[in-house]
Amino acid sequence: MRRFIKSCFMVILTLGVLYSFSQANDFKYVGVAKCKTCHNTKKIGKQYTVWKNSLHAKAMESLKSEKALKYAKEHKIADPSKDATCTKCHSTMASIDKSLIDPKGKLTIEEGVSCESCHGPGSVYKKRSNMIDREKAIASGLVIPTEKNCVTCHNKDNPFYKPFDFKTYSAKIAHPVPKKK
Ligand code: HEC
Ligand code: HEC
Ligand code: HEC
Ligand code: HEC
Numbered sequence: 001m002r003r004f005i006k007s008c009f010m011v012i013l014t015l016g017v018l019y020s021f022s023q024a025n026d027f028k029y030v031g032v033a034k035c036k037t038c039h040n041t042k043k044i045g046k047q048y049t050v051w052k053n054s055l056h057a058k059a060m061e062s063l064k065s066e067k068a069l070k071y072a073k074e075h076k077i078a079d080p081s082k083d084a085t086c087t088k089c090h091s092t093m094a095s096i097d098k099s100l101i102d103p104k105g106k107l108t109i110e111e112g113v114s115c116e117s118c119h120g121p122g123s124v125y126k127k128r129s130n131m132i133d134r135e136k137a138i139a140s141g142l143v144i145p146t147e148k149n150c151v152t153c154h155n156k157d158n159p160f161y162k163p164f165d166f167k168t169y170s171a172k173i174a175h176p177v178p179k180k181k
Contacts, residue, residue: 027141028123029096030105032114035122038131039115043178050175051115059090059112071159089153092117113153118145 032048040048051057062068063081072080080086087094093101093109095117101107102123107116116122120143125131130140143149147166154164 026100027121027125028102028105029092029100029107029116029121030102030123030126031107031116032111033106034126035115038128045175045177047115047175050173054173056113056117056173057111060087060110061112063087063090067160089113089158096121117153118149119143 032051036048038044040046055062060081063086068080068086072078072083072086077083077085084094087109089095091109091112092114093107093111100121102121105123120141122141125137125140125142127140130136130142134142138144150166150169151164154169155161
């Protein structure tokens with residue numbers, strides 16, 4: 001009996017350790033406000049402003065447009081801006097598992113399709129020492145997006161689908177870091 005209790009204890013201990021490891025390795029979503037603190041200077045290329053002026057930043061507003069409301073009515077969706085059928089592609093927050101939201105972050109549903117939808121959850125890579133070293137940043141969860149990433153949303157599940165061409169679409173959202181002289 002004693003041995004049984006001891007082995008049960010060991011199993012629980014092992015599970016506990018494994019659980020805490022899995023928690024420590026989970027990269028979490030922090031929201032665009034965190035990225036803005038560094039990515040809005042002229043020197044770095046004002047990625048925040050470029051994004052803010054793009055349709056991705058307005059994706060939640062589109063779910064309140066006449067076009068969206070008309071479609072919703074025809075398909076018995078009460079409010080497209082609150083229905084996962086639509087928000088899952090129109091907002092970073094609605095597209096992820098709730099457990100991946102960083103409680104110390106500032107992710108909101110209103111920010112729409114934001115940096116982390118394409119670049120991955122930023123809780124760890126956003127540290128300057130990780131950001132300035134591409135290898136370190138990728139090891140900390142940074143994604144350098146490719147076409148594969150875009151077509152998780154730019155596909156025919158979208159009721160207003162338009163043919164997606166990676167090259168022309170990427171050019172429309174380009175936000176490069178200016179070349180150093
Ligand atoms: C503490 C400041 C800081 C924060 C916060 C920050 N970044 Fe960065 N980031 C940088 C710096 C500095 C670079 C390097 C720029 C350069 O190439 O000179 C960089 C580079 C990048 C790169 C390019 C990496 C590469 O190797 O091509 C991406 C993508 C990026 N950041 C995305 C983000 C996102 C998304 C967030 C928010 C989750 C974020 N950053 C938050 C400072 C920051
Ligand atoms: C999380 C889902 C999601 C991902 C990932 C995504 N997009 Fe989008 N994209 C949208 C939504 C939603 C809109 C429509 C926004 C609106 O008009 O309300 C959009 C609109 C656009 C537009 C504007 C199209 C126009 O009519 O002018 C471009 C350009 C674009 N996306 C490029 C890209 C590229 C390039 C990638 C990959 C690097 C990408 N998107 C990844 C959801 C996504
Ligand atoms: C599979 C992902 C996905 C889903 C699900 C989705 N959308 Fe979209 N939506 C997009 C993308 C991507 C675009 C941008 C398409 C483009 O311009 O190439 C878009 C664009 C739009 C636009 C702008 C269209 C225009 O031509 O002006 C509206 C409005 C819209 N969606 C409403 C909705 C509504 C309402 C729902 C739910 C019933 C919904 N979407 C579900 C991905 C999605
Ligand atoms: C719709 C997808 C998408 C969104 C949203 C997005 N990016 Fe990017 N980002 C890309 C793509 C695609 C590239 C080019 C990757 C490559 O070099 O192949 C890129 C490149 C970058 C780079 C590197 C540029 C360079 O010159 O090497 C930085 C920095 C960056 N993004 C920061 C951000 C920040 C900060 C935000 C939010 C304010 C953001 N991105 C939002 C798709 C996105």
